[in-house]
Amino acid sequence: MFTLIKRHWLTAIACLLGTAVVAGIWYWAWWAGSRPPVNYVAPHFTVVNKDGQSTDFFKLSGKVRVVYFFKSDPSSIEDMINLQEKLKEKELFGNAALLIPVPLNEDITPALVSEYGFKADLSGWWFLSPKENPYTIASRFFLKGVNHSDKILTTDPIIVEVDRNNWVRRVINGHFAGNATDVEEGTHSKENLMRDIEIMAQE
Secondary structure, three states: OHHHHHHHHHHHHHHHHHHHHHHHHHHHHHHHHHOOOOOEEOOOOEEEOOOOOEEEHHHHOOOEEEEEEEOOOHHHHHHHHHHHHHHHHOOOEOOOEEEEEEEOOOOOOHHHHHHOOOOOOHHHEOEEOOOOOHHHHHHHOOOOOEOOOOOEOOOOOEEEEEOOOOEEEEEEEEOOOOOEEEOOOEEOOHHHHHHHHHHHHHO
């Protein structure tokens, strides 16, 4: 009798261990498959916060950064604020994720964003230093929508996902709140971008 019970217990334990191993493999495969790909190291450049303090982009490591290249217009600012609000809902804005606007046709400053009348929380925004050339920065990110002769080849924003360790993970053409396309994988929705940011914030 004791031997029979012992045999059943051993079988049950073996089944549980087998199930745990299979579940672990499945979770690892799911997690690895859902993570944004690692592409290349982001470039160095100078950014400025709302208080005029400057730093190197790399010194913002430890936080996910969404670098947003665009032709300056109110709709693009509004799009970034939509992203800002979604990040706030997830309690990621500022403490785990930052916005880096890079306008391609005029300088943009915290004062200019405020003048647009949008509800931007500039505590989580860093701006390209006036000393930097946005086209040079775009070329260092290997963006295909901008060339070296200061010409904008795309009318849509280009969104670059940079992780906490300064790796470029994904490049997206299009607005956050509208249709967007991953330059390598095709369609990429705002839900996908938010998922990427959440994953990178936890890595």
